[in-house]
Amino acid sequence: MRILVSDPVSAQGVELLQKEYEVDVKIKLPIEELIKIIPQYDALVVRSETKVTKAVIEAAANLKVIGRAGVGVDNIDVEAATQKGIIVLNAPEGNTIAATEHTMAMMLALARNVPQAHASLKNGQWLRSKLMGVEMRGKTLGILGLGRIGSGVAKRALAMEMNVVAYDPFINAEQAAAIGIQLLELDEIFPLADFITLHLPFTSETKYLLNKERFAKMKPSVRIINCARGGVIHEGDLAEAIEQGIVAGAAIDVFEKEPVNPENPLLKLDQVIVTPHLGASTAEAQVGVAVDVAKGIIAALKGEPIATAVNMAPIQSHVLEVIRPYFNLAEKMGCLAINLAEGRITAVDVEYNGEISEVDTKMLTTAMIKGLLNSILTEHINYVNAPGVAKSRGIKIREVKSKETANFANLITVRVYTDKKTHVVAGTLFGHEEGRIVMIDGYRVDVEPQGWLIVGLHLDRPGMIGYVGTILGTDGININSMQVGRTEVTGTNIMVMSVDSDVPAATMLKIKAVDGILGAKMINFCVI
Numbered sequence: 001m002r003i004l005v006s007d008p009v010s011a012q013g014v015e016l017l018q019k020e021y022e023v024d025v026k027i028k029l030p031i032e033e034l035i036k037i038i039p040q041y042d043a044l045v046v047r048s049e050t051k052v053t054k055a056v057i058e059a060a061a062n063l064k065v066i067g068r069a070g071v072g073v074d075n076i077d078v079e080a081a082t083q084k085g086i087i088v089l090n091a092p093e094g095n096t097i098a099a100t101e102h103t104m105a106m107m108l109a110l111a112r113n114v115p116q117a118h119a120s121l122k123n124g125q126w127l128r129s130k131l132m133g134v135e136m137r138g139k140t141l142g143i144l145g146l147g148r149i150g151s152g153v154a155k156r157a158l159a160m161e162m163n164v165v166a167y168d169p170f171i172n173a174e175q176a177a178a179i180g181i182q183l184l185e186l187d188e189i190f191p192l193a194d195f196i197t198l199h200l201p202f203t204s205e206t207k208y209l210l211n212k213e214r215f216a217k218m219k220p221s222v223r224i225i226n227c228a229r230g231g232v233i234h235e236g237d238l239a240e241a242i243e244q245g246i247v248a249g250a251a252i253d254v255f256e257k258e259p260v261n262p263e264n265p266l267l268k269l270d271q272v273i274v275t276p277h278l279g280a281s282t283a284e285a286q287v288g289v290a291v292d293v294a295k296g297i298i299a300a301l302k303g304e305p306i307a308t309a310v311n312m313a314p315i316q317s318h319v320l321e322v323i324r325p326y327f328n329l330a331e332k333m334g335c336l337a338i339n340l341a342e343g344r345i346t347a348v349d350v351e352y353n354g355e356i357s358e359v360d361t362k363m364l365t366t367a368m369i370k371g372l373l374n375s376i377l378t379e380h381i382n383y384v385n386a387p388g389v390a391k392s393r394g395i396k397i398r399e400v401k402s403k404e405t406a407n408f409a410n411l412i413t414v415r416v417y418t419d420k421k422t423h424v425v426a427g428t429l430f431g432h433e434e435g436r437i438v439m440i441d442g443y444r445v446d447v448e449p450q451g452w453l454i455v456g457l458h459l460d461r462p463g464m465i466g467y468v469g470t471i472l473g474t475d476g477i478n479i480n481s482m483q484v485g486r487t488e489v490t491g492t493n494i495m496v497m498s499v500d501s502d503v504p505a506a507t508m509l510k511i512k513a514v515d516g517i518l519g520a521k522m523i524n525f526c527v528i
């Protein structure tokens with residue numbers, strides 16, 4: 001597999017990727033060049049400079065995952081990626097402290113005119129009275145967006161004895177109270193705040209959230225800090241509000257167009273201090289996001305679950321800890337169940353019994369669907385597109401949960417309903433990691449879901465196992481485990497054999513032709 005890194009990311013992340021895959025680092029690629037070479041790659045790693053547009057995604061014939069070394073994914077067409085089944089993941093935590101501290105640095109620098117003082121003194125001017133500042137203590141800070149960075153800023157502002165209020169429609173009052181601040185409506189913040197800092201994503205909802213109309217509602221002494229995304233503030237309206245004395249000053253790290261146009265009106269105002277999108281630019285943050293994104297890319301390419309995918313249901317870390325050991329098992333159970341099934345599949349039930357039923361198991365169900373569909377479709381099915389593909393094929397997926405369990409601490413049971421029959425496969429973990437299939441169509445087995453498996457139904461009479469064993473032996477296929485038992489149909493037995501290699505179709509035909517064999521299936525667990 002090949003990975004393209006198209007923005008500067010820390011060497012530690014690149015080295016992690018190089019241990020597993022071939023990696024090309026190509027920075028500042030013109031978009032036409034990116035479109036030309038992207039079909040060669042399975043994964044793409046970016047920061048904010050590379051614009052992963054629809055055209056790039058359409059050209060990306062082999063791309064499976066796009067990793068953003070940072071938080072904001074507004075430079076990636078996530079919708080186009082999702083439609084193509086490409087996982088988009090980010091590294092949301094590695095730069096939180098860096099962006100939080102940069103916000104504090106910008107707020108203090110703005111309050112005390114640090115950049116203006118620095119520049120004038122270096123220019124030979126000693127401007128003490130002109131550069132009078134304001135204190136933070138006792139002032140009201142309005143935080144728009146109380147996520148990772150917003151809440152970090154809140155804690156630091158409280159330590160500086162500021163009054164802190166916040167607007168975030170997706171956070172509840174208890175979460176805000178836990179930090180020690182009050183949630184208000186947006187319009188309630190404007191007349192109160194001496195400082196307003198933005199920490200929300202750029203979306204169609206937040207575009208130009210601060211504009212002419214909103215500046216007019218603010219205290220005339222208000223100072224604004226933006227270390228989130230440029231387009232959240234209307235830059236022209238802000239410049240005008242500052243010129244008119246409606247806003248006292250602003251500290252801006254991010255711009256609607258980056259690199260910023262030197263003609264941007266904000267650059268012409270003394271009351272505006274600026275940095276070139278440096279929020280995440282600390283040595284620690286760059287290592288953090290590069291390592292996190294590399295781990296995410298490796299997991300995605302190996303088909304493992306990813307906690308930081310933005311176009312899949314998010315998994316909380318405590319949930320991931322519980323369900324992680326079951327992913328491989330669930331996927332293999334999907335593969336086995338679909339291979340047993342005959343007829344048109346109408347629905348699939350996944351039942352969780354035991355303690356596992358108490359956590360969110362949606363991603364495990366998705367893993368099962370992924371295993372099921374990858375066994376029958378030529379298109380690549382992953383965690384992003386599996387639920388959509390199942391839906392588009394009219395397969396109804398249902399989760400059933402019960403804390404009750406009979407023989408195992410935790411049990412997953414997959415039922416595949418077809419227009420002919422229902423097939424049931426159950427699995428559990430032995431120890432903490434070892435996935436086992438423990439039931440196939442009502443028959444108790446103990447099968448490691450790996451390699452190749454033959455499942456056959458036969459009449460309950462002497463010699464059947466011998467015939468099959470002889471055919472396999474003659475064709476050079478080694479049996480490494482075998483179980484035989486009665487099914488619920490009187491006179492009918494089931495045999496389950498693990499074999500060391502793929503079984504050619506010709507060998508399977510010979511087995512099926514044996515008098516007394518009622519049916520046989522070969523399951524290749526290696527294909528998923």
Ligand SMILES: NC(=O)C1=CN([C@@H]2O[C@H](COP(=O)(O)OP(=O)(O)OC[C@H]3O[C@@H](n4cnc5c(N)ncnc54)[C@H](O)[C@@H]3O)[C@@H](O)[C@H]2O)C=CC1
Pocket residue numbers: 070071072073092095096099144145146147148149150167168169170171199200201202205206227228229253254277278279280281
């Ligand atoms: N300047 C820089 O270098 C950096 C910038 N960022 C940017 O900072 C911003 C915040 O990042 P995090 O705190 O990590 O994200 P986060 O996802 O933890 O927090 C965002 C918060 O915004 C809230 N939100 C979403 N839509 C909203 C709306 N319409 N109105 C009000 N609140 C809304 C969410 O509920 C969430 O609590 C992002 O835009 C990110 O891209 C992040 C890191 C570095």
Ligand SMILES: O=C(O)CCC(=O)C(=O)O
Pocket residue numbers: 047048069070071072073095277279280281
């Ligand atoms: O990659 C960077 O330097 C920018 C970080 C950023 O803006 C983000 O993580 O959202």
